[in-house]
Every structure is written in structure tokens, then in C-alpha cells.
Amino acid sequence: AQSVTQLDSQVPVFEEAPVELRCNYSSSVSVYLFWYVQYPNQGLQLLLKYLSGSTLVKGINGFEAEFNKSQTSFHLRKPSVHISDTAEYFCAVSKYNTDKLIFGTGTRLQVFP
Amino acid sequence: DGGITQSPKYLFRKEGQNVTLSCEQNLNHDAMYWYRQDPGQGLRLIYYSQIVNDFQKGDIAEGYSVSREKKESFPLTVTSAQKNPTAFYLCASSPGTVFEQYFGPGTRLTVT
Numbered sequence: 001a002q003s004v005t006q007l008d009s010q011v012p013v014f015e016e017a018p019v020e021l022r023c024n025y026s027s028s029v030s031v032y033l034f035w036y037v038q039y040p041n042q043g044l045q046l047l048l049k050y051l052s053g054s055t056l057v058k059g060i061n062g063f064e065a066e067f068n069k070s071q072t073s074f075h076l077r078k079p080s081v082h083i084s085d086t087a088e089y090f091c092a093v094s095k096y097n098t099d100k101l102i103f104g105t106g107t108r109l110q111v112f113p
Numbered sequence: 114d115g116g117i118t119q120s121p122k123y124l125f126r127k128e129g130q131n132v133t134l135s136c137e138q139n140l141n142h143d144a145m146y147w148y149r150q151d152p153g154q155g156l157r158l159i160y161y162s163q164i165v166n167d168f169q170k171g172d173i174a175e176g177y178s179v180s181r182e183k184k185e186s187f188p189l190t191v192t193s194a195q196k197n198p199t200a201f202y203l204c205a206s207s208p209g210t211v212f213e214q215y216f217g218p219g220t221r222l223t224v225t
Contacts, residue, residue, distance in 0.1 A: 009153070034213055036216075041201075041219070041221070042218055042219065043117075043119075043203055043205075043216035043217050043218045043219050044156075044203065044205075044216040045216070046213050046215075049213050090155060090156070099144055099161075099163065099207060099209065099212075100158060100161070100171075101156075101158075101214060103155040103156040103157075104155055105153060105154060105155040106153075106155050
């Protein structure tokens with residue numbers, strides 16, 4: 001069965017510092033990978049996705065992620081965070097040719113001034 | 114403006130009562146989903162529907178029911194059989210397989 005592991009439940013960081021949110025998945029077949037962001041009491045918004053092609057994916061708000069098949073990882077990065085990036089971030093995976101997403105438990109990014 | 118609407122944003126019910134959460138989309142998407150979100154547990158799939166008049170159970174369907182009579186609408190009923198219904202409920206839609214899901218703003222249900 002597929003699973004998604006987000007290793008850090010909380011990541012505190014100062015404004016303008018770089019950040020990496022880690023995501024590992026387990027699957028023996030091809031997958032599609034997604035990162036979503038959730039602001040308090042709101043729905044989820046897609047940050048970026050990997051379907052195929054270049055392993056470095058750029059998303060909205062200056063975020064990017066790198067797909068590493070050998071390490072089964074899809075870590076999210078931003079070179080310089082803002083206070084407004086404070087939110088919960090979810091990694092998700094779907095198996096090739098299915099429409100069900102499996103979500104990680106989320107990482108709360110807290111940006112301090 | 115295209116999107117997904119969920120109403121109400123906050124809902125309070127007494128234990129033993131059934132309650133129906135609304136989800137409407139005007140994105141012309143075929144697939145719709147219901148998730149439950151609890152602190153520290155991520156999102157768990159309750160039900161999903163890929164086409165009108167058809168739906169499948171997700172990972173935690175017990176105590177819930179759905180209908181899909183129209184493409185635009187996918188209401189979720191939380192029945193009295195659901196042992197721990199207090200949670201944040203999210204509805205999503207998708208154009209179909211391979212595509213990302215688009216989420217509504219959510220309904221926070223509190224049962225006392």
C-alpha cells in the first residue's frame with residue numbers, strides 16, 4: 001500500500017531564511033506527487049505538482065520541489081520565506097492512473113520575524 | 114468565478130442528530146471527494162464519486178452517506194452512527210484521473 005511520510009510535524013524558521021519541508025513516499029509503481037498549502041480554517045491550495053518530465057518543479061509563491069526517484073522523496077524548498085508563508089503544508093501522492101490522493105500528516109511552517 | 118462552495122462554514126449539532134454538509138462546484142468537474150481532517154492526522158478520504166449517480170467508499174466511510182444526483186453537487190450526511198463526528202470536513206473536485214484536486218473552504222462540524 002502507498003504511504004506518505006512528512007518527517008517534521010513543525011518547522012520554525014526566521015523570516016528571509018531558507019526552508020526545506022521533507023516528504024518521502026512508498027510505492028513500487030509510478031506516482032504523481034503534489035504539495036498543497038492550507039492557511040488556518042481554509043481549504044487546501046495546490047502549490048505544485050510532479051507528473052513527469054523535469055524532476056525540479058516550480059510552483060506558486062516561490063516554492064519548488066525536487067522529485068528523487070531513487071530516494072522516493074519530494075522535498076519542498078523555498079530560498080527565502082516570508083511571514084505570510086506561515087501555514088500547514090501537505091504532501092500527497094497518487095498512483096499512476098488512479099484518482100485517489102494519499103496525504104501525509106502535514107508540516108506546520110511557522111515563520112518568525 | 115469558478116470554484117467550490119461549502120456551506121455552512123461552521124455547524125453545531127447535538128449528538129444523535131444526522132447532519133448534511135453541502136458541496137457545490139461550477140468547474141464542470143466529473144470527480145468529487147469528501148475528506149475529514151483531524152489535527153495531526155492529515156486528510157482521510159470518506160467517499161468519492163467519479164460520475165453522476167455513482168460513488169465509492171473511501172478509507173473511513175462508516176457513519177457517513179453521500180449522493181450524487183447532479184454533476185455539480187455532492188452532499189455528505191454525517192449520521193448518528195458516526196462515533197466521533199467533530200472534525201473539519203473538506204470537499205474537493207477534479208477533472209478526472211491524473212489531475213490535481215481543487216478544494217473548497219471546508220465546514221467545521223462540532224457535535225456535543
